[in-house]
Structures are given as C-alpha cells and as structure tokens.
Amino acid sequence: MADRYSSWSELAEHEVRGVDFDVHLDARNGVQWMVAAPHGGGIEPGTTEIARAIAEQKYSFYSVDGMKPKGNAVLHITSHRFDEPSFLKAADQHDGVAAIHGCDATERGSNVLIWVGGADDHLIDTAIKELQAAGYAASRDTFTPGREPKNVCNRGRSGCGLQLEISESFRRRLFRDLTRAGRQHPTPELNRFAVLVRGMVASRRTDKGRG
Numbered sequence: 001m002a003d004r005y006s007s008w009s010e011l012a013e014h015e016v017r018g019v020d021f022d023v024h025l026d027a028r029n030g031v032q033w034m035v036a037a038p039h040g041g042g043i044e045p046g047t048t049e050i051a052r053a054i055a056e057q058k059y060s061f062y063s064v065d066g067m068k069p070k071g072n073a074v075l076h077i078t079s080h081r082f083d084e085p086s087f088l089k090a091a092d093q094h095d096g097v098a099a100i101h102g103c104d105a106t107e108r109g110s111n112v113l114i115w116v117g118g119a120d121d122h123l124i125d126t127a128i129k130e131l132q133a134a135g136y137a138a139s140r141d142t143f144t145p146g147r148e149p150k151n152v153c154n155r156g157r158s159g160c161g162l163q164l165e166i167s168e169s170f171r172r173r174l175f176r177d178l179t180r181a182g183r184q185h186p187t188p189e190l191n192r193f194a195v196l197v198r199g200m201v202a203s204r205r206t207d208k209g210r211g
Contacts, residue, residue, distance in 0.1 A: 004074045008084040011077060020068050021075050024048075026061040027090050033201045034060035034094040037101075038082050038152050041065030042072035044102030045178040046171035049186065051100040053194035059201070060094060062087055079163075080148035091155035096120075098162045098201050099146070099153035105167035113170040114138040117146035118153045119160035123204045127162060127197075134196055141165055162201060 005011040015021055021041070027034075035055040040048030043066035055061035064084065066072030077083075079099065091097050105112060113136055116127045124140060131138035146153050146163035153161035172178055174193065176185035 003076055003078055003081075005077055006081055008077065008082070011075065015075065018067075020066075022065045022067060023084065023086060024061070024063045024065060025086050025090055026055070027093070028060045031059050032095045033098055034062055034090060034096075034156070035098045035100065035201075036061075036087065036091075036152055037063040038079065038084075038087070038099065039064065039066075039076050039101060041067055042070075042180065043075050045180075046175060046183055047100045047102050047166070049183050050166065050171070050174065050190065050194065051098075053186070053190055054098065054100070054197045056194070056198065058198065059098075060090060062090060079144075079146065079152045080150045082152050087152075088155065091152075092157065094156045095158045096156040096161040096201065096204070097153050098197070099151075099164070101144075101163065101165045102171055103144075103165040103167060105169060108143055110139075112137050112139045113167050115141035115143065115165040117141035117144060117163040117165065119147055119149075119151075120158075120162065120204070123160075123162050123200070126204065127164075127200050130196060130200055134192075136170075136193075162204075164197070 035051045037047040037051035040063040048063040066075045128138045153163040174190040176182040
C-alpha cells in the first residue's frame with residue numbers, strides 16, 4: 001500500500017500528536033548508537049517495544065507510536081523519506097542508527113524471520129551470522145535493503161547503520177500478543193533477542209564505515 005503522506009510535515013498537518021500518534025525520544029549523551037522504531041505503536045506492532053528493549057539504558061531510543069484505535073498504517077512514512085525533525089537532530093548526534101521495522105513474511109514468500117539491511121556490509125554479515133548461530137532464520141534483505149543515504153538507518157554521522165525487518169510471526173513470539181495491552185507483557189524471548197542485537201552494535205565501531 002502506498003504511503004498516504006510523503007513527509008513528516010504533511011503527516012503533522014493532518015494527524016494530531018497525542019491523539020493519533022506520539023513521538024518518543026530518550027537521547028543519551030556520549031553514546032554511539034540510537035535504536036529507532038520509526039513505524040512503532042500500532043503501525044508495525046511490537047517494534048517500539050523491541051527497540052526500547054535493545055536500547056535499554058545503554059543507547060538512545062526513538063520511536064513514533066501510532067495511537068489510533070485502528071488504521072495506523074496511514075502513519076507510515078517510507079524510511080528514505082522519513083524526516084521527523086527531532087529524529088534528524090538526534091541521529092546527527094550519534095555515529096550509527098539501528099532501525100527496527102516490522103514486515104509480513106507471507107508477502108515475501110519466505111520462512112525467514114529477520115531480514116538484515118543497511119549500508120554497513122560488515123555489520124550486515126556479522127548480524128546474519130550471529131542471528132543464525134542463535135537459531136534465528138535471518139537473511140540479507142533484498143526486498144527493502146535500506147541502502148539509501150537518507151534511510152533512517154543511515155542517518156547517523158557514519159552514514160551506515162543497521163536495519164532489521166522483523167516478521168510478524170517472530171514479533172508474536174516476543175509478547176503475549178501484538179495488541180497494545182499484549183505488548184506490555186513480553187516473553188523471555190524478547191530479552192534474549194534484545195541482548196543479542198545490543199551486542200552486535202556494541203561490537204561494531206561505526207566510524208570504521210563500510211569496511
């Protein structure tokens with residue numbers, strides 16, 4: 001489905017903050033990474049909570065939370081056009097951004113749980129190996145690879161970050177269910193996954209770039 005809005009200013013003109021959506025930013029001074037869920041809340045359910053769990057108290061956290069009772073998909077802005085001002089300002093203060101997204105595996109015709117993208121090839125390869133070693137079906141993302149310079153995951157100072165597209169079936173494993181209430185009850189799998197991803201970005205110095 002095509003986006004209803006092509007920019008944040010367009011969205012903000014028609015949607016009401018605190019009613020239709022909210023923006024959350026927990027920026028931490030001196031940290032290298034920000035973990036972001038630009039399509040959080042009811043837009044791609046579970047991504048806000050996953051991003052927050054990965055960031056924990058170690059990295060900065062950002063999310064757009066879709067709050068509508070239904071129809072939150074209208075709040076989706078494609079990642080390379082996502083230009084919410086507080087995100088852009090915060091991203092510019094971090095070397096790397098780890099972007100957490102949700103997708104539908106059935107649309108991709110695959111049993112893969114997690115697709116890995118971004119502009120950092122070394123980090124993509126490392127992430128795939130570590131996810132697979134942990135028992136997660138992971139693959140390089142050829143559907144939404146996240147290579148564009150203005151993609152959310154590449155907005156940090158290094159120009160290359162990490163993008164994880166997480167299937168709905170896997171997100172369901174991380175919570176009681178994917179309703180707003182159900183997402184307040186994570187399963188132990190969420191912490192296991194968050195610790196794994198946190199370790200990936202911790203081991204990657206983004207100032208080394210794509211090498």
